[in-house]
Amino acid sequence: MHSSDTYDIIVIGGGASGMMCAGIVASSGARVLLLEKNRELGKKLSITGGKRCNITNNEPDVRTFLSHFPQAGKFLFSPFSKFSSADTFTFFEQRGLPLVTQARKRVFPKSERAADVVAVLEKDLRTHNVKVLTGTEVRALTTDTTDGPRVASVTTHQGETFTARYIVLATGGVAAPETGSTGDGFRMLRAIGHTIADASPNIVPLKTNSTWVHRLMGTTCSNVEVRFSQNGKVQLKKKGRILFTHFGISGPLILNSSFEVRELLKRGAVHASVNLFPDLNEAELDALLVQTFDAHKNKKLRNVLPELMPKSVAHAVIYLTNPSLGELSVHSILKENRRKLARTMQSLGFPITGTMGFERAVIADGGVALEEVDFTTMASRLFSNLYILGDMLHVNRPSGGFSLQLCWTTAWVAAHDIIERLK
Ligand SMILES: Cc1cc2nc3c(=O)[nH]c(=O)nc-3n(C[C@H](O)[C@H](O)[C@H](O)COP(=O)(O)OP(=O)(O)OC[C@H]3O[C@@H](n4cnc5c(N)ncnc54)[C@H](O)[C@@H]3O)c2cc1C
Missing domain, CATH: 3.50.50.60 (FAD/NAD(P)-binding domain)
Structure with missing residues (x-):
């Protein structure tokens, strides 16, 4: 015709x-x-x-x-x-x-x-x-x-x-x-x-098989730094906002890292590490924790840590550091455990297992x-x-x-x- x-x-x-x-x-x-x-x-x-x-x-x-x-x-x-x-x-x-x-x-x-x-x-x-x-x-x-x-x-x-x-x-x-x-x-x-x-x-969310990440779905964290490493070496780091999802992570920082991460994945395993307080050094973050704990002396850690970050992320930090800490009053938390918490807050790690598909x-x-x-x-x-x-x-x-x-x-x-x- x-x-x-x-x-x-x-x-x-x-x-x-x-x-x-x-x-x-x-x-x-x-x-x-x-x-x-x-x-x-x-x-x-x-x-x-x-x-x-x-x-x-x-x-x-x-x-x-x-x-x-x-x-x-x-x-x-x-x-x-x-x-x-x-x-x-x-x-x-x-x-x-x-x-x-x-x-x-x-x-x-x-x-x-x-x-x-x-x-x-x-x-x-x-x-x-x-x-x-x-x-x-x-x-x-x-x-x-x-x-x-x-x-x-x-x-x-x-x-x-x-x-x-x-x-x-x-x-x-x-x-x-x-x-x-x-x-x-x-x-x-x-x-x-x-x-x-x-x-x-491209400009696509990333997947992980870490179930603790999936449990944070719907939670947004602003002004964090994410480091992507391969063979123990940091290959890419960016600051910005991330969103946890039921399959992994998304948000502007992640979407705009996806091209480079996909290239890295072609060469081998990729590990992501989220620093929730990228503008503080270890001592400054410890001081912030001391100050927060002092203001809430008799409360349990699981109820105090959400003063500093979204509740679900706070619970993940406790889970990844030592789950038994959550039920302790903050005044009884030893310096060593406080330092461990701070380290977790600056290096929430999980493997990246791929990118999402064309539909996302x-x-x-x-x-x-x-x-x-x-x-x-x-x-x-x-x-x-x-x-x-x-x-x-x-x-x-x-x-x-x-x-x-x-x-x-x-x-x-x-x-x-x-x-x-x-x-
Ligand atoms: C969820 C989402 C949000 C986005 N947000 C932004 C944003 O805020 N800012 C930004 O800059 N970019 C954004 N983008 C990207 C942006 O939408 C695209 O870059 C842009 O739409 C591409 O325009 P295009 O004209 O090349 O193609 P398209 O907009 O994809 O249009 C192609 C058209 O061709 C038609 N077509 C396909 N095959 C045939 C065929 N065989 N015969 C006849 N017609 C056909 C399709 O039906 C379609 O209508 C976003 C993309 C998505 C998916």
């Missing part, structure tokens, strides 16, 4: 990058078709940042911004010099969505509603008459070499074929597959000869080999009329708004290149 309509461009995938790209190209008067396999657009975007959408990171200096993209920074300088996080402010604020900067330079819509970001992009699609077909899954790209290698058409699950001068692939990666990002774009690109690095979950990952690394993309335009170096955006690219990055900024930047650059070529 061949569609009789003709389009200037077809965008495959109605997520963050696909919607933005389609709207911008259509604003030039071009005929744009957007194909999305879900019934709705922006399903993943609508759950970002705990439904508040951490839309970018407010770092105006491009080089500093790109220092958060350790492996891909050199490829990204060109597109980010054209569309940076400052441009993201302008883009959304001009469309009636004020943004605010919060802790760690993370930027959110003032409304703190990810749905509002989706609504802004959808409005652009309507305003500029983008033809949107939801519930339409693209299954294959057909190539043609008559006029140099190019993608000639796309075929949907219903066997319908669409053609256009330019094709934009924005089908996302494989993280959180329930949102529609199931790696279809990777399969289609592999089939036409692109190199795709295997995906692995914020992003998946892997994707299209960066050498196969022209980053001045976001066009494929193999097929001159094919553009590749957002999560499809093999770009590792931390949480904090960096992923969505990659979407906005690549969408904007591709859209403007397409507009130029259509002239």
